[in-house]
């Protein structure tokens with residue numbers, strides 16, 4: 326190619342680029358929406374922000390700077406105006422999960438993967454079908470199964486005699502043993518081992534690889550396609566995000582397979598969640614055989630790091646906030662003064678304690694597990710929002726970290742941990758706060774595991790505070806223990822490097 330041709334190619338490219346930028350900034354349908362310059366011309370800005378693992382904090386800062394509607398990529402808006410929650414996430418919303426979820430979407434049309442499912446008719450059918458398996462009553466029927474890992478944790482920590490332990494590592498261990506026991510009436514005994522076989526690290530690896538890929542779906546499709554070919558040629562695929570490599574997923578698959586190979590009478594006789602799922606599936610012809618396995622896998626796949634992180638935030642905020650732990654101890658002591666002191670709290674007792682329940686709700690408000698603007702696609706009629714017009718196919722979303730910090734709704738002290746806000750609120754104000762809770766997602770795609778999670782949280786956190794006085798190690802001392810606080814946002818927000826001392830109460 327001659328010198329002049331290269332120059333003319335470069336000039337044409339430069340002119341096209343300038344024309345593209347001018348279009349995005351001044352003529353695009355979302356051009357008038359405020360936001361960072363780079364975000365308005367390329368998605369890569371959002372990819373970059375996601376890869377800093379601080380997207381939750383970035384989006385909070387964007388709203389402070391630009392207002393309630395911010396353009397975070399050429400065709401995506403992040404919204405903090407609560408009056409749009411119902412339209413975007415309400416029970417019958419036509420705003421469906423956006424392309425971001427392609428990374429967790431099932432390939433097989435017969436599969437069940439609720440988080441990634443974007444065929445709304447199929448989703449509604451599957452969701453209705455599994456509903457009875459995860460009601461409060463259904464999970465309460467199996468609550469005795471989690472008394473064992475809770476007792477085991479308490480004994481283990483008593484043996485620790487107040488020596489510092491790493492909070493999130495131990496809460497992940499506890500979450501795994503709780504979920505496996507309630508699912509299969511047995512566990513890998515991570516509590517006894519004091520080790521989680523790298524499940525925490527491996528799940529972070531998974532999120533690390535996919536959390537940003539959903540922002541560039543064309544790249545994701547290419548990646549899946551190339552990997553398919555590499556696999557067919559017998560080579561090792563590239564940087565594969567494979568949740569299947571988690572020790573705990575392998576354990577679930579082994580257990581599910583073992584039960585499938587048992588005599589049907591035995592399979593259907595187990596008094597645990599896996600048994601409930603198998604019995605339920607056996608009486609519902611529309612329940613495809615493989616769905617029983619996948620819904621069982623959802624318990625650990627969708628439940629373990631979310632539960633681990635929520636246990637951590639409940640314990641952290643109660644222990645760190647002056648006066649809160651003493652108030653909670655007083656409530657627990659009054660409730661249990663006449664009962665067997667080693668007994669694990671019954672769920673019904675734990676949910677009847679107003680201050681304690683407010684502590685859990687408040688921890689989940691201040692540190693919701695999901696830290697990104699939950700992306701939804703604008704439906705065919707378009708969307709008029711704040712004087713702008715989003716077209717069908719544009720993406721809009723709201724971030725739980727922002728919704729939960731709304732000062733008009735939660736008060737000027739919305740950045741503080743203050744469980745009292747729920748106890749002091751009028752009925753209608755409390756109802757309004759509950760309606761804006763995204764701790765378990767928006768109503769149209771809320772978490773089916775929420776009652777299971779609430780059961781585990783209520784019993785476990787109550788038992789831990791009943792038995793221990795907890796001290797959070799100062800960050801400078803935690804650094805010496807190999808920690809130092811870090812908060813990363815993949816999709817789920819994770820904490821690292823927090824150390825705590827569990828001092829047995831006398």
Ligand code: HEM
Nearest residue numbers: 439440623624627628631632635764765766770772774778
């Ligand atoms: C404290 C523990 C948990 C928290 C905080 C939590 C939170 C959430 C949130 C915020 C979502 C919405 C995500 C989105 O819109 O993309 C969600 C969805 C989901 N959760 Fe949970 N979850 C927890 C435990 C569980 C458990 C134990 C299960 C097992 C049954 C589970 C199963 C699911 C599933 C299948 C979805 C996808 C639902 C859908 O897309 O419609 N979760 N969860």
